[in-house]
Amino acid sequence: MLRFLKAFGLFTAAALGTAALPALAAGDLLVAPTRVILDGSRGTEVVLNNIGSEPATYRISLEIKRMTAEGGLDEIAEEDVTAAERAALDMIAFSPRRVTLPPNQPQVVRVGVRLPEGTPPGEYRAHMLFRAVPDAAPATAELKPASEGVSIALTPIYGITIPVIVRVGELGAEASIGDAWVSETRDGPAFNFDLARIGNRSVYGDIEVSRPGVAEPLLVARGIAVYPEVGARRVSLRVPGELAAKLKGPVRIRYSEDREIGGGTIDEAERVVK
Amino acid sequence: MRYFGMKRALAGAAIAALAMNASAAHAASATGTATAKILRQITLTKTSDLQYATIISGATASTVAVSTAGAATCGAGLTCTGTTTAGSYNVQGTNGAVVLVGGDSSVTLNGSLGGTMSSTLTYSSPNITLGTTGGSFQVGGTLSVGANQASGDYSGTFNVTANYQ
Numbered sequence: 001m002l003r004f005l006k007a008f009g010l011f012t013a014a015a016l017g018t019a020a021l022p023a024l025a026a027g028d029l030l031v032a033p034t035r036v037i038l039d040g041s042r043g044t045e046v047v048l049n050n051i052g053s054e055p056a057t058y059r060i061s062l063e064i065k066r067m068t069a070e071g072g073l074d075e076i077a078e079e080d081v082t083a084a085e086r087a088a089l090d091m092i093a094f095s096p097r098r099v100t101l102p103p104n105q106p107q108v109v110r111v112g113v114r115l116p117e118g119t120p121p122g123e124y125r126a127h128m129l130f131r132a133v134p135d136a137a138p139a140t141a142e143l144k145p146a147s148e149g150v151s152i153a154l155t156p157i158y159g160i161t162i163p164v165i166v167r168v169g170e171l172g173a174e175a176s177i178g179d180a181w182v183s184e185t186r187d188g189p190a191f192n193f194d195l196a197r198i199g200n201r202s203v204y205g206d207i208e209v210s211r212p213g214v215a216e217p218l219l220v221a222r223g224i225a226v227y228p229e230v231g232a233r234r235v236s237l238r239v240p241g242e243l244a245a246k247l248k249g250p251v252r253i254r255y256s257e258d259r260e261i262g263g264g265t266i267d268e269a270e271r272v273v274k
Numbered sequence: 275m276r277y278f279g280m281k282r283a284l285a286g287a288a289i290a291a292l293a294m295n296a297s298a299a300h301a302a303s304a305t306g307t308a309t310a311k312i313l314r315q316i317t318l319t320k321t322s323d324l325q326y327a328t329i330i331s332g333a334t335a336s337t338v339a340v341s342t343a344g345a346a347t348c349g350a351g352l353t354c355t356g357t358t359t360a361g362s363y364n365v366q367g368t369n370g371a372v373v374l375v376g377g378d379s380s381v382t383l384n385g386s387l388g389g390t391m392s393s394t395l396t397y398s399s400p401n402i403t404l405g406t407t408g409g410s411f412q413v414g415g416t417l418s419v420g421a422n423q424a425s426g427d428y429s430g431t432f433n434v435t436a437n438y439q
Contacts, residue, residue, distance in 0.1 A: 025320040032315035034367065034438040051317055065437070072400055073374055073437050127437065134431060149355070151427050152326040152383060152417065154393070156361060158434040160318050187399045204439075206370070221403055222370040225439040237372065238399055 026054035027132030031160045034223070035204075036111060036128070038092075039167040043112030046162070048130050050101035057100040057133045060109055062089055062126040063161065067227040071234050073127070088124035091115055092164055098133075113166050121169025123201040123228055131159025163225075165202070173199025175226055177253050177269040182244045185236070189244035191219060193253060193271070196232040205266050207235065208254045209247065212270070218247055224255070248273050316367040317408075318436045324413050326393075327356025331423035342398040342414040352419060360398075361413035365436050371404045375411045377434035383417075387426035393417040395432060 030049040038044065050056050064085045065073040076085070093112045101107055111128070134155050178194030197203050203226050209219040219239065226233050239247065251273055255266045326338055332351030339347040340358045348354035365373050376397055383391045395415045402409040413434060 028317070028319040030315055030317040032313035034314045034316050034371070047313065051319065067439075070400070071374075072376070073439065129435065131433075131435070149328045149330040149353075150385070150391070150419070150423055150425055151328050152391075153427065153429040154324050154326075154361075154381060154383070154415075155429065155431045156320065156323070156377075156413070156434045157431055158318060158320060158363065158377075159436075160316055161435050161437040162316075163438065220370040221372045222368055223372055223438060227439075237401070237403055 026052045027056045027134070027158065028052035029056075029058065029130055029132065029160060030106075031130050031162060034162050036162065036164045037167065038111070038113045038165070041113060041115070043093075043110060046109045046111055046128065047106050048099070048101075048109055049106040050103055052132075053103055055100060055102045057098065058107075058130055059133055060094065060097050060099070061129050062092060062094070062164070063129050064089065065127045065161070067225075067230045067233060069230060069233055071236060084122065084124060085126075087116075087119065088126045088166065091119070091124060091166060092126055094128065111164060115166075115168065119168050121171065121200070122167075123171060124166040124168065125202070125227065126164055127161040128164050129159055129161045131157055133157075167201060171199070171201035173197055173201045173203050173228075175203040175255060175266050177255060177267050177271070178232070180251065180253060180271040181274045182239075182247055183236075185238070187238055189239055189241050190236045191239050191244065191247050191273075192234055192236045194232055195224070195226055195235050195255070197226040197228075197230070200228065202227045203255075203266060205255050205257045206259070206263075208256070210252050210254075212250060212252055218243065218251065314368050314371075316365065316371075316373070316436065316438060319364045319366075320361070321364050321410070322359045322362040324361035324395075324415060325357070325359045326415075326417050327354060327358050329354050329417075329419055329423075331419050331421070331425075333421055335419065335421045337416050337418050339416040340414045342396060342412040344412075344414075349419070361434070362410060363412075363434065363436070364408060364410045365402060365404060366408035367404050369404060369406050372401055372439070373404060373409070374401045374437040374439060375435070376400060376437075377413070378432040381415075381430045381432040383428035383430035385424055385426035385428045387424055389420075389424035389426065389428075391418060391420065391423065391428055393430070 028051045030051045032047045064076040175197045180193035206222040208217045210217040254268045257264045330353040336349030336352045344360040346358040393415045398412040
């Protein structure tokens with residue numbers, strides 16, 4: 001066991017080194033897992049790692065996001081949240097909220113639930129945001145004085161959000177696949193289909209599009225959710241032109257539960273893609 | 275206390291396993307003594323900044339646009355110098371995972387010698403499907419430059435997020 005741990009220690013260092021290779025910017029980050037479901041008093045842990053080449057300070061916070069009919073997530077300002085969304089923000093406890101990490105240093109963020117007495121059954125959700133705090137001042141001294149022009153320094157504050165879902169009581173939901181079609185968007189061709197949901201919780205799973213009689217799926221898209229605030233959403237996936245052409249015609253679309261919980265079929269439908 | 279130390283070691287191991295994918299997963303389960311959980315991960319790295327380079331303003335208000343591909347369109351009356359680039363971000367995670375990407379739709383820039391400007395921001399796609407080598411998205415924008423905009427160094431910050439659903 002000791003030998004194993006020692007070997008693993010070396011291996012860990014090597015692996016983290018590899019992971020950090022493509023990253024050069026300060027503030028780059030890794031978050032795992034990518035989704036948290038809590039259904040009781042037991043908490044969990046989320047790992048945050050600094051995969052940048054410089055020490056960075058990260059802030060961890062909770063946000064409310066609402067799904068749109070187009071399948072996006074709209075950020076909702078704190079003053080506009082509903083009572084249920086407020087309850088979600090209040091019941092999810094986490095620590096730390098701010099951490100400074102040297103490169104390749106992981107930090108465990110503990111996440112727990114404090115359910116107030118008499119919380120009505122339902123699904124409560126907030127999105128945990130991890131992002132690097134930019135360096136205090138964008139070093140103006142470094143910029144050459146622009147005597148006759150304007151120079152621009154735009155600093156992105158970039159981060160990752162993962163959903164934290166709390167389920168209270170017995171909940172259920174079903175989903176059904178609607179029409180499917182290929183369209184041309186501003187960013188290239190897309191494969192689209194409608195996904196409807198009924199019940200009192202979200203549905204989540206993987207999409208597989210295949211041609212009847214062909215074993216290899218044409219398209220696999222994992223981690224597609226329909227949240228309770230919408231009864232239906234559009235799933236619109238950018239695809240290369242070649243694949244867009246192939247997708248037209250008869251296909252079988254399967255929406256299945258996450259592989260981690262068995263991968264059972266949620267809905268399956270045969271559609272002719274226009 | 276000892277237990278806690280062990281747990282920390284495992285957290286490190288989980289990350290190592292994530293970085294190395296399946297081979298590490300097998301290494302972890304081969305011991306049979308530890309309960310290492312392999313977690314799905316997401317990484318976000320910045321590969322380039324959105325840069326409008328240097329602009330010399332004219333007598334009338336105009337705009338400079340940088341497309342999500344990085345190409346610049348210098349509006350009438352303006353002189354644009356230097357190399358423009360779109361902001362670019364790399365996302366790594368589970369193969370096939372759909373990640374929603376987006377951020378602020380505009381940003382205000384404050385000048386070092388007074389004055390402000392604003393820029394709209396556009397994103398190359400509302401979502402990306404990760405392949406075996408991950409995926410990327412770009413940020414472009416259109417900067418509004420006032421008539422005889424005050425010289426100086428203008429700076430501003432904007433938010434960009436990669437969201438799992």
